[in-house]
Amino acid sequence: MFEERTAIKVSEAIKRVMQFCKKGEIEYINIDDAEGRYLGKAVVADHNIPSFDRTPLDGFAVISEDTASASPENPVRLEVIETVGAGNLAKREVKAGQAVRVMTGTMMPEECDAIAMFELTNEIEEDGKTWIELKRPFKKGDFVSFEGEETKKGDVLLEAGTKIHAGVIAVLATFGYSEVPVVKKPVIGIYATGTELLEVDEELVPGKIRNSNAYMIKTQVHQAGAEAVYYGQLADDFDQCYDAVKNTLDKVDALITTGGVSVGDFDYLPEIYQKLGANVLFNKIAMRPGSVTTVAEKDGKLLFGLSGNPSACFVGFELYTRPWVKTFLHSDKPFTEWVKGTLTEDFPKPNPFTRFIRSKISFEGGKITASPVGMDKSQVVTSLAHSDALVAVPGGTRGYKAGDEVDILLLFREGTKDPFKDPEKLRVKKSNDDA
Numbered sequence: 001m002f003e004e005r006t007a008i009k010v011s012e013a014i015k016r017v018m019q020f021c022k023k024g025e026i027e028y029i030n031i032d033d034a035e036g037r038y039l040g041k042a043v044v045a046d047h048n049i050p051s052f053d054r055t056p057l058d059g060f061a062v063i064s065e066d067t068a069s070a071s072p073e074n075p076v077r078l079e080v081i082e083t084v085g086a087g088n089l090a091k092r093e094v095k096a097g098q099a100v101r102v103m104t105g106t107m108m109p110e111e112c113d114a115i116a117m118f119e120l121t122n123e124i125e126e127d128g129k130t131w132i133e134l135k136r137p138f139k140k141g142d143f144v145s146f147e148g149e150e151t152k153k154g155d156v157l158l159e160a161g162t163k164i165h166a167g168v169i170a171v172l173a174t175f176g177y178s179e180v181p182v183v184k185k186p187v188i189g190i191y192a193t194g195t196e197l198l199e200v201d202e203e204l205v206p207g208k209i210r211n212s213n214a215y216m217i218k219t220q221v222h223q224a225g226a227e228a229v230y231y232g233q234l235a236d237d238f239d240q241c242y243d244a245v246k247n248t249l250d251k252v253d254a255l256i257t258t259g260g261v262s263v264g265d266f267d268y269l270p271e272i273y274q275k276l277g278a279n280v281l282f283n284k285i286a287m288r289p290g291s292v293t294t295v296a297e298k299d300g301k302l303l304f305g306l307s308g309n310p311s312a313c314f315v316g317f318e319l320y321t322r323p324w325v326k327t328f329l330h331s332d333k334p335f336t337e338w339v340k341g342t343l344t345e346d347f348p349k350p351n352p353f354t355r356f357i358r359s360k361i362s363f364e365g366g367k368i369t370a371s372p373v374g375m376d377k378s379q380v381v382t383s384l385a386h387s388d389a390l391v392a393v394p395g396g397t398r399g400y401k402a403g404d405e406v407d408i409l410l411l412f413r414e415g416t417k418d419p420f421k422d423p424e425k426l427r428v429k430k431s432n433d434d435a
C-alpha cells in the first residue's frame with residue numbers, strides 16, 4: 001500500500017547521518033603505497049629543517065669580519081683553501097683571510113658565517129694559490145640558510161586526516177617515514193538492484209538498460225578514499241535482496257544499494273529495512289534529484305539506500321555518504337565544499353524542493369560562475385560526465401536568471417568543515433533597491 005513520506009531538509013539529513021560516523025583504525029603502510037591515503041596520526045618534526053647551517057648558493061664561505069673593509073676601490077682578497085660539495089664536510093680549519101669554495105646544500109664550515117655567491121666574486125690564480133676578491137662587505141649570516149629556519153623540532157607539520165599527495169609524501173620522506181600511519185579504508189559494499197539491469201558487456205534488449213550506477217558509485221567510493229566491494233546486481237526480488245543485504249552487512253563498514261527505494265511495487269528496500277529491524281534515519285528529503293534517498297542504521301552500520309536514477313544516485317552519495325567516509329578517514333573537512341557564485345544561464349524550472357543542478361564551473365574576472373550542463377532530470381546520466389559542481393537553488397521558487405547569486409557545491413575537492421546549509425530563497429530585487 002502507498003505510504004506517504006515526510007520530506008526533511010538536506011541539512012537535517014546530513015546531520016542525522018553524521019550522528020553515526022565513526023573513526024577508522026590506523027595501519028602502517030609503505031610510503032610507496034601511501035598516495036591518496038589519509039594520515040592516521042599527526043606528523044611532528046623530530047628534527048630541525050635544515051638540520052645544519054648550510055649554503056643555499058654556489059659560492060664561497062667566508063668569515064664576515066674579513067670582508068668589513070671591502071669596496072669596489074679596495075677589494076678584499078681571500079685565499080681559497082679547499083672545495084666542498086654538498087654531502088661532504090670541510091676538512092681544514094678556516095683561518096682569518098681564508099675562504100672555502102662551497103656548493104649549494106653544503107654544511108657551513110665551522111669558522112665561516114657568510115656566503116659570497118660566485119657572481120659577487122673575482123677568482124684569481126696567483127703564486128700557485130687560488131684567491132677571491134670581494135668588492136663589498138658581507139655581514140654575519142649573509143646568505144646563510146640557518147638550522148631550523150624552515151621548521152623547528154616539535155612543530156606540528158601535518159594533521160591526522162590529511163590526504164596524502166606528492167607534497168605530503170615529500171614531508172613524510174624528509175622525516176624518515178618509510179612506513180606511514182594511515183587510516184584503514186572503510187569497506188563499502190555495493191549492490192545495484194533492478195531486474196532491468198544488464199552488465200556493461202551485455203547487448204541492449206528491449207526494456208533493459210546497462211547498470212551504470214554500480215560503476216559510478218564504485219568510482220565515487222574510491223574518490224572519497226574508501227574501498228569499494230561490488231557484490232553485483234540483484235533482481236527486484238524481495239527474498240534475494242533481503243538475503244543479500246542481511247548477509248553482507250557484517251562484511252562491510254557500510255552498505256550502499258542503488259534503486260528500489262521509492263514507492264513502486266518492486267521497490268523493496270523500505271520493507272527490507274523494516275524486516276532487518278533497521279532504524280530508518282530518513283526516507284524523503286526536500287531535494288531534487290535524490291528526494292527518495294534513504295539511510296538506515298543497523299547495529300551502528302549505515303545502509304545507504306541511494307536512488308536508482310543515476311543523477312539522484314550520484315548526488316545522494318556526494319551529500320550523505322561522502323561525509324561519512326571522510327569522517328571515518330579522520331578528516332575534519334568531511335563536507336562538500338560550497339561557495340557563492342553566479343549562474344551564467346537562466347534556469348527557468350520551478351523548484352518545489354532544493355535543486356542540485358549539475359553544472360560546470362569557470363572563473364571569469366576573478367569570480368566563480370556555474371553553467372548548468374545537459375538535461376536536469378533525476379534519470380539523466382550523460383550530464384554527470386560534464387559536471388564538476390552542483391548549483392544548489394532553494395525550493396519554492398519559480399526558477400533562476402542568469403546573473404543570480406547561487407550556492408555552488410564543488411565536486412572533486414578535499415572538502416570543508418562547514419556542512420551544507422539549505423539555501424534561502426533569493427530576495428526579490430525591488431526597483432528602488434538601487435537607490
Ligand SMILES: Nc1nc2c(c(=O)[nH]1)N[C@H]1C(S)=C(S)[C@@H](COP(=O)(O)OP(=O)(O)OC[C@H]3O[C@@H](n4cnc5c(N)ncnc54)[C@H](O)[C@@H]3O)O[C@H]1N2
Pocket residue numbers: 192193194196197209210211212213214258259260261262263264267289290291292306307308309310312378379
Ligand atoms: N509515485 C511515485 N513515483 C516515484 C517517486 C515518487 O515520489 N512517487 N519518486 C521518483 C523519484 S524522485 C525517483 S528518484 C525514483 C527513484 O526510484 P528508485 O530509487 O526506487 O529506483 P528504481 O525504481 O529501482 O529505478 C529508478 C530508475 O533508475 C534506473 N536505474 C536503476 N538502477 C540503475 C542502475 N544501476 N544504473 C542505471 N540506471 C538504473 C531504473 O531503470 C529506473 O529508470 O522513483 C520515482 N518514482
Ligand code: MOO
Pocket residue numbers: 287288289290291292293307309311312378
Ligand atoms: O529522488 Mo528523485 O531524484 O528526487 O527525482
Ligand SMILES: [Mg+2]
Pocket residue numbers: 259260261262263264266267308
Ligand atoms: Mg523505484
